[in-house]
Amino acid sequence: MDNLQNALFQFCLRQGDTHLILGHRLSEMCSRGPTLEEDIALTNLALDHIGQAEAFLRLAAETEGRGRTEDDLSYLRSVDEFCNAVLAEQPNTDFAYVVARQFFLDVYQCLLYQRLQNSSDPTLAGMGARFLKEVVYHQRHSAAWVERLGQGTTESHRRIQTAVNELWRYTPELLSTQPWEAALIEKGFIPDTREIALEWTVQVIRVFSRAGLRRPEDPPTASYAGHSDHLAHILAEMQYLPRTYPDAKW
Amino acid sequence: MVSASDIEALVWERLALIPDPEIPVISILELGVVRNVRYDGKLLELDITPTYTGCPAMQLFVAEIKAAMHDQGLDQVKINTVYSPAWTTDWLTAEAKEKLRRYGIAPPVKNADSGDPFAEPPLVPCPRCDSDHTRLVSQFGATACKSLYTCQDCKEPFEYFKHF
Numbered sequence: 199m200d201n202l203q204n205a206l207f208q209f210c211l212r213q214g215d216t217h218l219i220l221g222h223r224l225s226e227m228c229s230r231g232p233t234l235e236e237d238i239a240l241t242n243l244a245l246d247h248i249g250q251a252e253a254f255l256r257l258a259a260e261t262e263g264r265g266r267t268e269d270d271l272s273y274l275r276s277v278d279e280f281c282n283a284v285l286a287e288q289p290n291t292d293f294a295y296v297v298a299r300q301f302f303l304d305v306y307q308c309l310l311y312q313r314l315q316n317s318s319d320p321t322l323a324g325m326g327a328r329f330l331k332e333v334v335y336h337q338r339h340s341a342a343w344v345e346r347l348g349q350g351t352t353e354s355h356r357r358i359q360t361a362v363n364e365l366w367r368y369t370p371e372l373l374s375t376q377p378w379e380a381a382l383i384e385k386g387f388i389p390d391t392r393e394i395a396l397e398w399t400v401q402v403i404r405v406f407s408r409a410g411l412r413r414p415e416d417p418p419t420a421s422y423a424g425h426s427d428h429l430a431h432i433l434a435e436m437q438y439l440p441r442t443y444p445d446a447k448w
Numbered sequence: 449m450v451s452a453s454d455i456e457a458l459v460w461e462r463l464a465l466i467p468d469p470e471i472p473v474i475s476i477l478e479l480g481v482v483r484n485v486r487y488d489g490k491l492l493e494l495d496i497t498p499t500y501t502g503c504p505a506m507q508l509f510v511a512e513i514k515a516a517m518h519d520q521g522l523d524q525v526k527i528n529t530v531y532s533p534a535w536t537t538d539w540l541t542a543e544a545k546e547k548l549r550r551y552g553i554a555p556p557v558k559n560a561d562s563g564d565p566f567a568e569p570p571l572v573p574c575p576r577c578d579s580d581h582t583r584l585v586s587q588f589g590a591t592a593c594k595s596l597y598t599c600q601d602c603k604e605p606f607e608y609f610k611h612f
Contacts, residue, residue, distance in 0.1 A: 221502075235585060235586035235588070235596065236586075238586065238588050238589065238590070239586055239587065239588035242588040242589075242592055243588070244502075245500075245502035245503070245504070245592060246500060246501060246502045246592065247502070248502050249498070249500065249501030249502020249503065250501050250502065252501070252502070253501055253531065320532060321531070321532070323532060324530070324531035324532025324533070324534065325531050325532075327531075327532065327533070327534040328498075328501060328531045328532075328534040328535070329501065331534065331612050332500060332501060335587060335588075335610075338569075338587065339587050339588070
Protein backbone atom coordinates (compact mmCIF):
# COMPACT_ATOMS: atom_id res chain seq x y z
CA MET A 199 0.00 0.00 0.00
CA ASP A 200 1.22 3.50 -0.76
CA ASN A 201 0.74 6.35 1.72
CA LEU A 202 -2.73 7.29 0.52
CA GLN A 203 -3.95 3.68 0.44
CA ASN A 204 -2.64 3.14 3.94
CA ALA A 205 -4.47 6.26 5.15
CA LEU A 206 -7.69 5.07 3.52
CA PHE A 207 -7.22 1.65 5.11
CA GLN A 208 -6.81 3.29 8.53
CA PHE A 209 -9.86 5.52 8.04
CA CYS A 210 -12.02 2.52 7.07
CA LEU A 211 -10.78 0.56 10.09
CA ARG A 212 -11.48 3.44 12.45
CA GLN A 213 -15.05 3.90 11.18
CA GLY A 214 -15.74 0.20 10.57
CA ASP A 215 -14.49 -0.85 14.01
CA THR A 216 -16.53 1.87 15.73
CA HIS A 217 -19.68 0.68 13.96
CA LEU A 218 -18.89 -2.97 14.66
CA ILE A 219 -18.22 -2.56 18.37
CA LEU A 220 -21.21 -0.24 18.85
CA GLY A 221 -23.38 -2.70 16.91
CA HIS A 222 -22.20 -5.50 19.18
CA ARG A 223 -22.94 -3.47 22.31
CA LEU A 224 -26.44 -2.69 21.01
CA SER A 225 -27.04 -6.35 20.14
CA GLU A 226 -26.43 -7.14 23.82
CA MET A 227 -29.62 -5.15 24.53
CA CYS A 228 -31.73 -7.59 22.51
CA SER A 229 -34.51 -8.83 24.86
CA ARG A 230 -33.28 -6.38 27.54
CA GLY A 231 -34.86 -3.14 26.27
CA PRO A 232 -37.00 -1.18 28.74
CA THR A 233 -40.10 -1.61 26.52
CA LEU A 234 -40.87 -3.84 23.55
CA GLU A 235 -40.71 -0.90 21.11
CA GLU A 236 -37.38 0.22 22.50
CA ASP A 237 -36.03 -3.31 22.35
CA ILE A 238 -36.92 -3.39 18.65
CA ALA A 239 -35.42 0.06 18.14
CA LEU A 240 -32.10 -0.93 19.71
CA THR A 241 -31.80 -4.11 17.66
CA ASN A 242 -32.65 -2.11 14.51
CA LEU A 243 -29.80 0.24 15.41
CA ALA A 244 -27.51 -2.75 15.94
CA LEU A 245 -28.31 -4.05 12.45
CA ASP A 246 -27.62 -0.68 10.82
CA HIS A 247 -24.27 -0.41 12.58
CA ILE A 248 -23.19 -3.93 11.70
CA GLY A 249 -24.17 -3.26 8.07
CA GLN A 250 -22.14 -0.05 8.06
CA ALA A 251 -19.22 -1.91 9.66
CA GLU A 252 -19.39 -4.56 6.93
CA ALA A 253 -19.19 -1.90 4.20
CA PHE A 254 -16.23 -0.09 5.78
CA LEU A 255 -14.32 -3.26 6.61
CA ARG A 256 -14.90 -4.63 3.11
CA LEU A 257 -13.45 -1.43 1.65
CA ALA A 258 -10.55 -1.67 4.13
CA ALA A 259 -9.85 -5.26 3.04
CA GLU A 260 -10.01 -4.34 -0.66
CA THR A 261 -7.74 -1.34 -0.12
CA GLU A 262 -5.24 -3.47 1.76
CA GLY A 263 -5.24 -5.98 -1.10
CA ARG A 264 -3.82 -8.88 0.89
CA GLY A 265 -6.75 -11.20 0.37
CA ARG A 266 -8.36 -10.60 3.76
CA THR A 267 -12.14 -10.20 3.94
CA GLU A 268 -14.40 -8.10 6.17
CA ASP A 269 -14.97 -11.25 8.26
CA ASP A 270 -11.22 -11.78 8.73
CA LEU A 271 -10.87 -8.19 9.91
CA SER A 272 -13.78 -8.58 12.35
CA TYR A 273 -12.96 -11.98 13.77
CA LEU A 274 -9.23 -12.45 13.46
CA ARG A 275 -7.72 -9.25 14.83
CA SER A 276 -6.72 -8.73 18.44
CA VAL A 277 -7.43 -5.85 20.84
CA ASP A 278 -4.29 -3.93 19.82
CA GLU A 279 -5.33 -3.95 16.18
CA PHE A 280 -8.82 -2.55 16.75
CA CYS A 281 -9.18 1.17 16.00
CA ASN A 282 -12.71 1.91 17.23
CA ALA A 283 -13.61 5.01 19.19
CA VAL A 284 -13.17 4.03 22.85
CA LEU A 285 -16.64 5.44 23.59
CA ALA A 286 -18.27 2.69 21.49
CA GLU A 287 -16.94 -0.11 23.72
CA GLN A 288 -18.27 1.36 26.99
CA PRO A 289 -20.75 -1.04 28.62
CA ASN A 290 -24.56 -0.87 28.75
CA THR A 291 -24.47 0.10 32.43
CA ASP A 292 -28.11 1.19 32.38
CA PHE A 293 -30.48 2.53 29.73
CA ALA A 294 -29.25 6.10 30.30
CA TYR A 295 -25.70 4.99 29.39
CA VAL A 296 -27.01 3.29 26.24
CA VAL A 297 -28.79 6.53 25.29
CA ALA A 298 -25.89 8.90 26.09
CA ARG A 299 -23.29 6.74 24.29
CA GLN A 300 -25.59 6.47 21.28
CA PHE A 301 -26.34 10.19 21.21
CA PHE A 302 -22.66 11.24 21.28
CA LEU A 303 -21.83 8.80 18.47
CA ASP A 304 -24.94 9.63 16.42
CA VAL A 305 -24.14 13.35 16.37
CA TYR A 306 -20.56 12.58 15.31
CA GLN A 307 -21.66 10.20 12.56
CA CYS A 308 -24.33 12.57 11.20
CA LEU A 309 -21.74 15.34 10.90
CA LEU A 310 -19.21 12.97 9.32
CA TYR A 311 -21.57 11.56 6.70
CA GLN A 312 -23.09 14.96 5.86
CA ARG A 313 -19.58 15.84 4.69
CA LEU A 314 -18.45 12.45 3.40
CA GLN A 315 -21.29 12.41 0.85
CA ASN A 316 -19.36 15.18 -0.95
CA SER A 317 -16.09 13.23 -0.92
CA SER A 318 -13.96 13.40 -4.06
CA ASP A 319 -13.79 9.59 -3.88
CA PRO A 320 -17.00 8.18 -5.44
CA THR A 321 -17.09 5.08 -3.19
CA LEU A 322 -16.77 7.10 0.02
CA ALA A 323 -19.31 9.64 -1.29
CA GLY A 324 -21.81 6.84 -2.00
CA MET A 325 -21.30 5.34 1.46
CA GLY A 326 -21.64 8.78 3.07
CA ALA A 327 -24.96 9.49 1.32
CA ARG A 328 -26.21 5.99 2.11
CA PHE A 329 -25.27 5.98 5.80
CA LEU A 330 -26.40 9.57 6.44
CA LYS A 331 -30.00 8.53 5.84
CA GLU A 332 -29.65 5.86 8.50
CA VAL A 333 -27.79 7.83 11.16
CA VAL A 334 -30.22 10.78 10.91
CA TYR A 335 -32.90 8.39 12.20
CA HIS A 336 -30.56 7.21 14.92
CA GLN A 337 -29.84 10.74 16.12
CA ARG A 338 -33.51 11.69 16.12
CA HIS A 339 -34.15 8.68 18.33
CA SER A 340 -31.28 9.18 20.79
CA ALA A 341 -31.68 12.98 21.06
CA ALA A 342 -35.38 12.49 21.87
CA TRP A 343 -34.42 10.07 24.64
CA VAL A 344 -31.81 12.43 26.09
CA GLU A 345 -34.50 15.10 26.28
CA ARG A 346 -37.15 12.72 27.64
CA LEU A 347 -34.89 11.36 30.39
CA GLY A 348 -33.55 14.83 31.23
CA GLN A 349 -37.04 16.31 31.53
CA GLY A 350 -38.64 13.17 33.00
CA THR A 351 -38.57 12.25 36.67
CA THR A 352 -35.95 13.20 39.24
CA GLU A 353 -34.59 9.67 38.91
CA SER A 354 -34.39 9.67 35.10
CA HIS A 355 -32.73 13.11 35.21
CA ARG A 356 -30.18 11.90 37.73
CA ARG A 357 -29.39 8.83 35.65
CA ILE A 358 -28.93 10.59 32.31
CA GLN A 359 -26.79 13.31 33.94
CA THR A 360 -24.65 10.58 35.55
CA ALA A 361 -24.25 8.75 32.23
CA VAL A 362 -23.35 12.00 30.43
CA ASN A 363 -20.81 12.87 33.14
CA GLU A 364 -19.21 9.43 33.02
CA LEU A 365 -19.06 9.12 29.22
CA TRP A 366 -17.93 12.71 28.52
CA ARG A 367 -14.31 11.75 29.16
CA TYR A 368 -14.30 9.53 26.05
CA THR A 369 -15.56 12.24 23.68
CA PRO A 370 -12.19 14.00 23.08
CA GLU A 371 -10.86 10.69 21.71
CA LEU A 372 -13.90 10.35 19.44
CA LEU A 373 -13.25 13.84 18.07
CA SER A 374 -9.44 13.61 17.96
CA THR A 375 -7.46 14.13 14.78
CA GLN A 376 -5.77 10.93 13.65
CA PRO A 377 -2.17 10.95 12.38
CA TRP A 378 -3.12 9.50 8.97
CA GLU A 379 -5.90 12.01 8.26
CA ALA A 380 -3.94 14.78 6.54
CA ALA A 381 -3.28 12.83 3.32
CA LEU A 382 -7.00 12.05 2.91
CA ILE A 383 -8.15 15.59 3.73
CA GLU A 384 -5.71 17.02 1.20
CA LYS A 385 -7.21 14.79 -1.53
CA GLY A 386 -10.73 15.82 -0.53
CA PHE A 387 -11.53 12.21 0.47
CA ILE A 388 -12.62 12.95 4.04
CA PRO A 389 -13.60 16.02 6.07
CA ASP A 390 -11.37 17.63 8.68
CA THR A 391 -12.18 16.20 12.12
CA ARG A 392 -11.52 19.59 13.77
CA GLU A 393 -14.44 21.05 11.82
CA ILE A 394 -16.69 18.16 12.95
CA ALA A 395 -15.53 18.54 16.56
CA LEU A 396 -16.59 22.19 16.67
CA GLU A 397 -20.08 21.54 15.35
CA TRP A 398 -20.43 18.42 17.50
CA THR A 399 -20.00 20.49 20.65
CA VAL A 400 -22.52 23.10 19.48
CA GLN A 401 -25.18 20.48 18.68
CA VAL A 402 -24.65 18.44 21.84
CA ILE A 403 -24.85 21.53 24.06
CA ARG A 404 -28.09 22.55 22.32
CA VAL A 405 -29.69 19.20 23.22
CA PHE A 406 -28.28 19.41 26.77
CA SER A 407 -30.02 22.74 27.24
CA ARG A 408 -33.34 21.37 25.95
CA ALA A 409 -32.94 18.38 28.27
CA GLY A 410 -32.00 20.54 31.27
CA LEU A 411 -28.60 18.84 31.57
CA ARG A 412 -25.32 20.35 32.69
CA ARG A 413 -22.30 20.17 30.43
CA PRO A 414 -19.66 18.16 32.32
CA GLU A 415 -16.16 19.48 32.96
CA ASP A 416 -13.82 18.74 30.06
CA PRO A 417 -11.26 16.09 30.93
CA PRO A 418 -7.55 16.88 30.67
CA THR A 419 -6.66 16.08 27.04
CA ALA A 420 -4.03 13.48 27.98
CA SER A 421 -6.49 11.39 30.00
CA TYR A 422 -6.83 8.70 27.37
CA ALA A 423 -4.36 6.05 26.26
CA GLY A 424 -5.51 2.93 24.38
CA HIS A 425 -8.59 0.78 24.74
CA SER A 426 -10.42 0.11 27.98
CA ASP A 427 -10.51 -3.43 29.36
CA HIS A 428 -14.04 -3.78 28.00
CA LEU A 429 -12.88 -4.35 24.41
CA ALA A 430 -11.14 -7.64 25.20
CA HIS A 431 -14.35 -8.97 26.73
CA ILE A 432 -16.37 -7.94 23.67
CA LEU A 433 -13.89 -9.61 21.32
CA ALA A 434 -13.79 -12.78 23.42
CA GLU A 435 -17.52 -13.19 22.92
CA MET A 436 -17.73 -11.91 19.35
CA GLN A 437 -14.78 -13.89 18.04
CA TYR A 438 -15.25 -17.10 20.01
CA LEU A 439 -17.01 -19.11 17.33
CA PRO A 440 -14.90 -18.30 14.25
CA ARG A 441 -11.70 -18.72 16.25
CA THR A 442 -12.74 -22.03 17.81
CA TYR A 443 -14.18 -23.45 14.60
CA PRO A 444 -12.17 -21.86 11.79
CA ASP A 445 -14.08 -21.56 8.51
CA ALA A 446 -17.34 -22.62 10.16
CA LYS A 447 -20.34 -22.00 7.89
CA TRP A 448 -23.93 -21.59 9.04
CA MET B 449 -29.62 -16.56 -32.27
CA VAL B 450 -30.26 -15.10 -28.85
CA SER B 451 -28.51 -11.79 -28.31
CA ALA B 452 -27.12 -10.45 -25.05
CA SER B 453 -29.92 -7.88 -24.91
CA ASP B 454 -32.54 -10.66 -25.27
CA ILE B 455 -31.02 -12.36 -22.24
CA GLU B 456 -30.95 -9.08 -20.29
CA ALA B 457 -34.64 -8.47 -21.12
CA LEU B 458 -35.45 -12.01 -19.96
CA VAL B 459 -33.57 -11.38 -16.71
CA TRP B 460 -35.50 -8.17 -16.00
CA GLU B 461 -38.78 -10.01 -16.61
CA ARG B 462 -37.76 -12.82 -14.29
CA LEU B 463 -36.68 -10.37 -11.55
CA ALA B 464 -40.17 -8.83 -11.63
CA LEU B 465 -41.50 -12.18 -10.39
CA ILE B 466 -39.33 -12.37 -7.25
CA PRO B 467 -41.32 -11.08 -4.26
CA ASP B 468 -39.75 -9.05 -1.48
CA PRO B 469 -39.19 -11.58 1.33
CA GLU B 470 -40.70 -9.31 3.99
CA ILE B 471 -43.39 -7.54 1.94
CA PRO B 472 -44.51 -10.16 -0.60
CA VAL B 473 -47.01 -7.85 -2.35
CA ILE B 474 -44.18 -6.03 -4.11
CA SER B 475 -41.33 -7.49 -6.17
CA ILE B 476 -37.66 -6.79 -5.61
CA LEU B 477 -37.78 -4.96 -8.94
CA GLU B 478 -40.54 -2.65 -7.72
CA LEU B 479 -38.48 -2.07 -4.59
CA GLY B 480 -35.72 -0.69 -6.82
CA VAL B 481 -32.77 -2.66 -5.45
CA VAL B 482 -31.62 -3.97 -8.86
CA ARG B 483 -29.76 -1.14 -10.55
CA ASN B 484 -28.14 -2.80 -13.55
CA VAL B 485 -28.06 -6.03 -15.53
CA ARG B 486 -25.23 -6.89 -17.93
CA TYR B 487 -24.68 -10.06 -19.96
CA ASP B 488 -21.54 -10.58 -22.02
CA GLY B 489 -22.49 -13.91 -23.60
CA LYS B 490 -21.12 -15.91 -20.68
CA LEU B 491 -21.23 -14.03 -17.42
CA LEU B 492 -24.34 -12.33 -16.06
CA GLU B 493 -23.57 -9.40 -13.77
CA LEU B 494 -26.13 -7.63 -11.63
CA ASP B 495 -25.64 -4.49 -9.53
CA ILE B 496 -27.83 -4.32 -6.47
CA THR B 497 -28.02 -1.59 -3.86
CA PRO B 498 -29.08 -2.19 -0.26
CA THR B 499 -32.28 -0.57 0.97
CA TYR B 500 -30.73 -0.38 4.44
CA THR B 501 -27.05 -1.22 4.84
CA GLY B 502 -27.64 -3.88 7.47
CA CYS B 503 -30.91 -5.22 6.04
CA PRO B 504 -30.78 -9.03 6.49
CA ALA B 505 -33.10 -9.40 3.46
CA MET B 506 -30.17 -8.48 1.18
CA GLN B 507 -28.59 -11.92 1.57
CA LEU B 508 -31.95 -13.45 0.76
CA PHE B 509 -32.25 -11.22 -2.35
CA VAL B 510 -28.91 -12.53 -3.57
CA ALA B 511 -29.88 -16.17 -2.95
CA GLU B 512 -33.27 -15.75 -4.63
CA ILE B 513 -31.83 -13.93 -7.63
CA LYS B 514 -29.24 -16.68 -8.10
CA ALA B 515 -31.89 -19.40 -7.80
CA ALA B 516 -34.15 -17.63 -10.32
CA MET B 517 -31.27 -17.22 -12.77
CA HIS B 518 -30.31 -20.87 -12.32
CA ASP B 519 -33.88 -21.78 -13.35
CA GLN B 520 -33.27 -19.83 -16.56
CA GLY B 521 -30.10 -21.82 -17.23
CA LEU B 522 -27.85 -18.91 -16.19
CA ASP B 523 -25.28 -20.26 -13.77
CA GLN B 524 -22.44 -17.79 -14.12
CA VAL B 525 -23.92 -14.96 -12.09
CA LYS B 526 -21.98 -12.24 -10.30
CA ILE B 527 -23.85 -9.90 -7.98
CA ASN B 528 -22.15 -6.63 -7.01
CA THR B 529 -23.26 -4.44 -4.10
CA VAL B 530 -23.16 -0.75 -5.01
CA TYR B 531 -23.81 2.17 -2.63
CA SER B 532 -24.04 5.00 -5.11
CA PRO B 533 -26.53 6.38 -5.95
CA ALA B 534 -28.04 5.62 -2.55
CA TRP B 535 -31.35 3.76 -2.59
CA THR B 536 -34.35 5.99 -2.05
CA THR B 537 -38.05 5.26 -1.58
CA ASP B 538 -38.60 7.67 -4.50
CA TRP B 539 -37.76 4.66 -6.69
CA LEU B 540 -40.95 2.90 -5.56
CA THR B 541 -43.52 3.26 -8.34
CA ALA B 542 -46.96 4.76 -7.64
CA GLU B 543 -48.35 1.29 -8.28
CA ALA B 544 -46.01 -0.26 -5.69
CA LYS B 545 -47.02 2.40 -3.13
CA GLU B 546 -50.70 1.61 -3.73
CA LYS B 547 -49.95 -2.12 -3.25
CA LEU B 548 -48.27 -1.30 0.07
CA ARG B 549 -51.26 0.74 1.22
CA ARG B 550 -53.73 -2.03 0.33
CA TYR B 551 -51.50 -4.47 2.24
CA GLY B 552 -51.89 -2.24 5.35
CA ILE B 553 -48.50 -0.50 5.23
CA ALA B 554 -48.62 3.30 4.90
CA PRO B 555 -46.40 4.19 1.90
CA PRO B 556 -43.58 6.74 2.24
CA VAL B 557 -44.74 10.36 2.48
CA LYS B 558 -42.64 12.22 -0.08
CA ASN B 559 -40.42 15.05 1.13
CA ALA B 560 -41.71 14.47 4.64
CA ASP B 561 -38.17 13.92 5.75
CA SER B 562 -35.75 16.76 5.27
CA GLY B 563 -32.78 14.82 6.63
CA ASP B 564 -32.67 17.17 9.60
CA PRO B 565 -32.29 15.06 12.75
CA PHE B 566 -34.07 17.73 14.78
CA ALA B 567 -37.19 17.87 12.56
CA GLU B 568 -40.60 16.64 13.73
CA PRO B 569 -41.72 13.17 12.53
CA PRO B 570 -43.88 13.26 9.36
CA LEU B 571 -47.68 13.26 9.30
CA VAL B 572 -48.70 9.85 7.96
CA PRO B 573 -52.29 9.07 6.84
CA CYS B 574 -53.78 5.79 8.12
CA PRO B 575 -53.68 3.12 5.36
CA ARG B 576 -57.06 1.73 6.52
CA CYS B 577 -59.31 4.75 7.12
CA ASP B 578 -57.20 7.52 5.53
CA SER B 579 -57.35 9.64 8.69
CA ASP B 580 -54.52 12.13 9.32
CA HIS B 581 -55.14 11.75 13.02
CA THR B 582 -52.26 9.31 13.62
CA ARG B 583 -49.45 9.09 16.13
CA LEU B 584 -45.86 7.84 15.90
CA VAL B 585 -45.39 4.96 18.38
CA SER B 586 -41.82 4.06 17.53
CA GLN B 587 -39.42 5.15 14.81
CA PHE B 588 -38.31 1.54 14.47
CA GLY B 589 -40.44 -1.44 13.50
CA ALA B 590 -40.21 -5.12 12.67
CA THR B 591 -37.93 -4.37 9.71
CA ALA B 592 -35.38 -1.59 9.18
CA CYS B 593 -37.55 0.16 6.59
CA LYS B 594 -40.62 0.68 8.76
CA SER B 595 -41.84 2.79 11.72
CA LEU B 596 -44.77 1.97 13.99
CA TYR B 597 -47.81 4.25 14.03
CA THR B 598 -51.28 4.05 15.48
CA CYS B 599 -54.50 5.61 14.12
CA GLN B 600 -56.41 7.61 16.69
CA ASP B 601 -59.67 7.41 14.69
CA CYS B 602 -59.99 3.72 13.70
CA LYS B 603 -57.68 2.76 16.62
CA GLU B 604 -55.68 0.36 14.45
CA PRO B 605 -51.91 0.14 14.77
CA PHE B 606 -50.08 0.18 11.44
CA GLU B 607 -46.61 0.19 9.91
CA TYR B 608 -45.22 3.12 7.94
CA PHE B 609 -42.68 2.52 5.17
CA LYS B 610 -40.23 5.32 6.03
CA HIS B 611 -39.39 7.95 3.44
CA PHE B 612 -35.74 7.43 2.78
